[in-house]
Amino acid sequence: MSASPLIEVKDLYFSYRTHGETFPVLRGITLRVNRGEHVAVIGHNGSGKSTLAKHLNGLLLPDEGAVWVQGLDTREKKHLREIRRRVGMVFQHPDNQLVATIVEEDVAFGLENLSVPPEEMADRVTDALRAVGMEDFRKRPPHHLSGGQKQRVAIGGILAMRPDCLVLDEATSMLDSFGRKEILQVVRRLHGEGIAVVSVTHHMSEAAEADRVIVLEKGRIALEGTPREVFREREQLSRLRLDVPEAGRIASRVHAGHPGFPDDLYRREELVEAVERFTCGKVEVNHG
Amino acid sequence: MASAFELTRNMTIGQYIPTDSAVHRFDPRFKLVAFGVLVLAIAFCNTYVGNLFALAFCLALFPLIRIPVGYGVSGIKPAVPFIIIIALLQFFFSGSIAPGGTLHFEYGVIRITGDSIRLVIVSAMRFVEVIFLSSVLTFSTSTTDLTRGMECLLSPLEKVKFPVHAFALVLTIAIRFVPTFAMEMEKLMKAQASRGAEFGSGEWWRIIRRTKDMFPLIIPLFNLALTRAEDLILAMESRGYVPGEERSVYTRYRSKGADWGLLGISLALAAVILWLP
Numbered sequence: 090m091s092a093s094p095l096i097e098v099k100d101l102y103f104s105y106r107t108h109g110e111t112f113p114v115l116r117g118i119t120l121r122v123n124r125g126e127h128v129a130v131i132g133h134n135g136s137g138k139s140t141l142a143k144h145l146n147g148l149l150l151p152d153e154g155a156v157w158v159q160g161l162d163t164r165e166k167k168h169l170r171e172i173r174r175r176v177g178m179v180f181q182h183p184d185n186q187l188v189a190t191i192v193e194e195d196v197a198f199g200l201e202n203l204s205v206p207p208e209e210m211a212d213r214v215t216d217a218l219r220a221v222g223m224e225d226f227r228k229r230p231p232h233h234l235s236g237g238q239k240q241r242v243a244i245g246g247i248l249a250m251r252p253d254c255l256v257l258d259e260a261t262s263m264l265d266s267f268g269r270k271e272i273l274q275v276v277r278r279l280h281g282e283g284i285a286v287v288s289v290t291h292h293m294s295e296a297a298e299a300d301r302v303i304v305l306e307k308g309r310i311a312l313e314g315t316p317r318e319v320f321r322e323r324e325q326l327s328r329l330r331l332d333v334p335e336a337g338r339i340a341s342r343v344h345a346g347h348p349g350f351p352d353d354l355y356r357r358e359e360l361v362e363a364v365e366r367f368t369c370g371k372v373e374v375n376h377g
Numbered sequence: 378m379a380s381a382f383e384l385t386r387n388m389t390i391g392q393y394i395p396t397d398s399a400v401h402r403f404d405p406r407f408k409l410v411a412f413g414v415l416v417l418a419i420a421f422c423n424t425y426v427g428n429l430f431a432l433a434f435c436l437a438l439f440p441l442i443r444i445p446v447g448y449g450v451s452g453i454k455p456a457v458p459f460i461i462i463i464a465l466l467q468f469f470f471s472g473s474i475a476p477g478g479t480l481h482f483e484y485g486v487i488r489i490t491g492d493s494i495r496l497v498i499v500s501a502m503r504f505v506e507v508i509f510l511s512s513v514l515t516f517s518t519s520t521t522d523l524t525r526g527m528e529c530l531l532s533p534l535e536k537v538k539f540p541v542h543a544f545a546l547v548l549t550i551a552i553r554f555v556p557t558f559a560m561e562m563e564k565l566m567k568a569q570a571s572r573g574a575e576f577g578s579g580e581w582w583r584i585i586r587r588t589k590d591m592f593p594l595i596i597p598l599f600n601l602a603l604t605r606a607e608d609l610i611l612a613m614e615s616r617g618y619v620p621g622e623e624r625s626v627y628t629r630y631r632s633k634g635a636d637w638g639l640l641g642i643s644l645a646l647a648a649v650i651l652w653l654p
Contacts, residue, residue, distance in 0.1 A: 143611075146615055148611055148614060148615055169619075170617045170619070173614075173615055173616065173617045174617060177615070177616070178612075178615045180608060180611065180612055180615075182605075182608055184557055184605070185604075185605050185608035185609050185612065186608065186609065186612035187553070188546075188549070188550060188553065188609070188612070188613060189521065189549055189553060190519070190520045190521045190524075190549055190552050190553045191519065191521045193627075194521055194549075194627060194628070197627035198613075198616055198618075199616040199617055200625070200627070201624045201625050201626060201627055202616060202617035202618045202619070202622075202624055203617055203625075204623055204624060204625045205625055206625060207625060207626065207627065207629055210625070210627050214627075228395075230556075231553065232556040232557060232560075243612075246616060247616070250616070250617070
């Protein structure tokens, strides 16, 4: 673990106020996201996971405590633009985050905000579109794209700003399974290239891919650790009305019948491997 | 026949069709100016010959941008009721008489004169010509180029503190969400229709009833629009947008010789339209 984290959240408290009433959402959250790390945040509806995500680039500001992005305090207005360049955010609804009438213009939107000189913009837009596999759609209007393609454009718009961290705020929840696969592939590749990823999700199989999982409950961190450590706590997870990834459920059912079969698996590939080992290769496994 | 629910497919005007003709490649700033020049010329032309010439010229533009004339002409359909209403009003009530003009019929406020007949025909032609011209402009120019072009043309106004850039952004976002809202509207209509609501089934003259029919659509549509707006603001802010701050511009235009040629041609055509007898 490096000494200076990418994002540091300390004793964060936050409440929404409407009509004179206060609804506390985050109650004392402390966490760090390191460079190049993939952190998944899971939690039941209303656990505060989206609110937490919006604190990571200063869209919301803490009532108490603080958030630093590479040492820059999100409460200081003069840092906001730089913070938002470094920490980009992809939102849930694919239709509500594209601004322009043409894909390439949308990708350039963030660059325009950063006053990047026009000569440089074209290259950065091309690179970003290539990184998300949308270079053939450069001149298309967004409403001709599928949900997954729109989300890829949204990610492209953030990549063009050359961020250090990508926050996905339930970015796959409105997509069909095909669109989800597209996004996860892109995210995996970006993470491989060294960009830190924070994914807020309620798909446990997505959380299983992270380096670290943080479980939120009523605005507090209930569990934290590697996916293996977190998904081992089945009872606590079910108390929080959270699931175990599909692979984990299958593994534990097999384990119930065949005690020799490991029950602490949570990733698809691991499951496939274990089945192959367990059956000594006698069963053919479809890797699809 | 197109279904009443398919809002997005019934409009031809305002649709960009990338056929990549020579007209498509002109600088949008010049296209906008040329469009303005021609519309002005048509607005001031009140002779039959001039309008016939303009009409023929507008029709000739469709093959030039590689779009079937029939498709272009079908763009008048939604405007036909307006043309008829205007024509009827002018026919019965304009009643102006030039010195030496003929009076065909008079009863109370209704006066039909030689001049009013001419006015009816000429203004219907003008209407059609302007629709054709706008169709040609929007068929051959993407909305992005149109707003960017407009932004460039308006940019001198920045000196008097007019927020040109914000204005262009508002326009872009509005255009961006038109298809989104049209699809939303379709969904709402289908949802209401499946629960027994009827749209557009009443006789066409019962305007009030037909308007009332739309209320169950308008209110949820507004609600959805507001939610979308909130999301969009967050997304824009999160990409570093600060209203009124210095920004750079992605698309820049450089005029070529051909663009000046376009301007020259449009001025020449305007002159012909205005000076024809």
